[in-house]
Amino acid sequence: MNSNTIRSTGYDVIFDDTLAELHQFIQHNSYSKILILTDRNTCTHCLPLLQDALPGFDGYDVIEVDPGEENKNIDFCVGIWRMMLDFGADRQSLLINLGGGVVTDMGGFTASTFKRGIDFVQVPTTLLAQVDASVGGKTGVDMDNVKNIIGTFAQPKAVFIASTFLRTLEKRQLVSGFAEVIKHGLIADRPFYEAVKELDATALSLEHIRHSVSIKNKVVTEDPLERGLRKILNFGHTIGHALEGYSLANDRNPLLHGEAIAAGMICEAYLAHRLNGLSEKALEDIINTFRRHFPDYSYTREIYDELLVLMKNDKKNAGNRIGFALPGAVGQCSIDVFVEESLIVESLDFYRKITT
Template identity: 75%
Template sequence: MNLQISSTGYNVVFDDTLQGLKDFVQKSNYSKALILTDRNTCEYCLPVLLDAIPELSEYDVIEVDPGEENKNIDFCVGIWRMMLDFGADRQSLLINLGGGVVTDMGGFAASTFKRGIDFIQVPTTLLSQVDASVGGKTGIDLGNIKNIIGTFAQPKAVFIATKFLRTLDRRQLTSGFAEVIKHGLIADGEFYDTVKGMDVADLSLKHIKHSVAIKNEVVTQDPLEKGLRKILNFGHTVGHAIEGYSLVHDSKPLLHGEAIAAGMICEAYLSYRINGLPKVALDDIIRTFRRHFPDYSYDRDRYGALLSLMKNDKKNSGEQIGFALLNEIGKCSIDLFVGEDLIRESLDFYSEVTLQPTYLTN
């Protein structure tokens, strides 16, 4: 298997030995290396990284608290202050070692510090490996509005090693599986058929690489999200709203993949209603996500708050709420705008199907 994919000005390298990262460090001539981690990756993943690259003998560690609730401007200010305290200059390198919060926020911090310094991504979760680390999007949240502040900035390289996945609990691993399934739904029906019935623990480097390749093909054709790249947003208009609401109001907030799974059921329903998705495909999608993800319960009195969050989504045009919707499994349409009544209907539909055990059968 080819161990790397060429993206927009950088390579995505797949290698459990991290030899590619070791070579990168040995060949580079940076004035300083800084490693951004969260508390969990500092404990479980940083030793793995340092063991693989003993040559990385001089570095400083910036540690942040884990969790989406900490992906905000206040934590970025803390990162920038630490970079200053450690004497970082424009020839410094920031190594982002962590999940999507670390890679999103670290990329943003690097792309804005002294108008931009180099950074590399070493994603340690399935979600960050197949989604957040590839494509050049950096970002932070503003309140409970996801990724509303950010830049387009490409890393110097991305290094993916499945050994980091062994540090995850099953819930975190399954969260990333939502994006793997999504890549099949929007662009590769055969891949969807392959992974939909798999146990997430059985995903191999081959499956991860294929998922990344799907996203990479899209983002290299449309790096600034002017057209095709919008298909990657399937499930995210409703899903991000659910995630943002849950983050503030639920005692145990949903993980990204859990919210996006619910969003993809809602948006599959919208695809069926207005974009020609066959009913048999809708039913299959419902069964797939209910097989892998827990149901999320909500009352109708949440709809106003959810719609308010959707109205702040980046995909919107004026007052219209924008969607990417399936027309069949493996094909997706963009720039579809849906009225509030139909969105409410999709939320009702999700609540209804979670009460129907027939959608849990294989």
């Protein structure tokens, strides 16, 4: 195995700007049919790059969906399943998911459930999908503004990561993915956090991406079904997902995933300071890091009840208790920290105070 390959749970994550190994994978497997799932943006900007990298590869059908988290729902899955049937897909077919986290999440879910499961590979085209959504075998869709509440654990046959696709992104999308890169350092690798927090998202190299993926991969291979350690990856996501769900339902220009998680990590770092021994110096550093890279999100106390309802529906909870993963120091994280609603409200107030 070369240094450009990370072995995960039953599959390889391959870092290759030429996509030559994807070409070899297709040639070495006798699939009855190959389908490529894209959204409208990746069909325009990324599918031509894929075609250029795979000379002579033209025996496939394209399923195109509308872009955006608001379309990651069961209704769109029904549309994908119907297209699979229309194209004559059988259990020996392959689905190539070419896109960001919405495409890789929804594509993995539809592939894992179509005819009780067909093979799929992930070709993530956004930074967020490359360092987060494409690794770990989680698939899923949203329902009633609750993120990823319907889904499966299903491993792809392989993941192919090429930084070439990142050049098609506008900077806001690139920065959104940067939140997860920073998070990986915060929860498990202090030297990496110290290095990347000073970078501009546009300065990330394929090696930075590979290291970020290696952090997540180490966690998910030790705990593939999220029984324990893997929960550290949820830092920032209990509050962040609630903010994201609220924003998707109510804002004209809704938060991107990384923007919501950045705000969530500030709130949850405050909780970590109050409950888990995170020092005031570390809290200030985390606040400064995320505010330097991400815009502030403005909200009022009037939305707290709605946010708490979304948090109570979070899949990480136990009973009626709202669960968190909270760092005790930069580079280490505790799981299953259950927090009273009054303290969650306090953290939301804290964020409002420092951003107004």
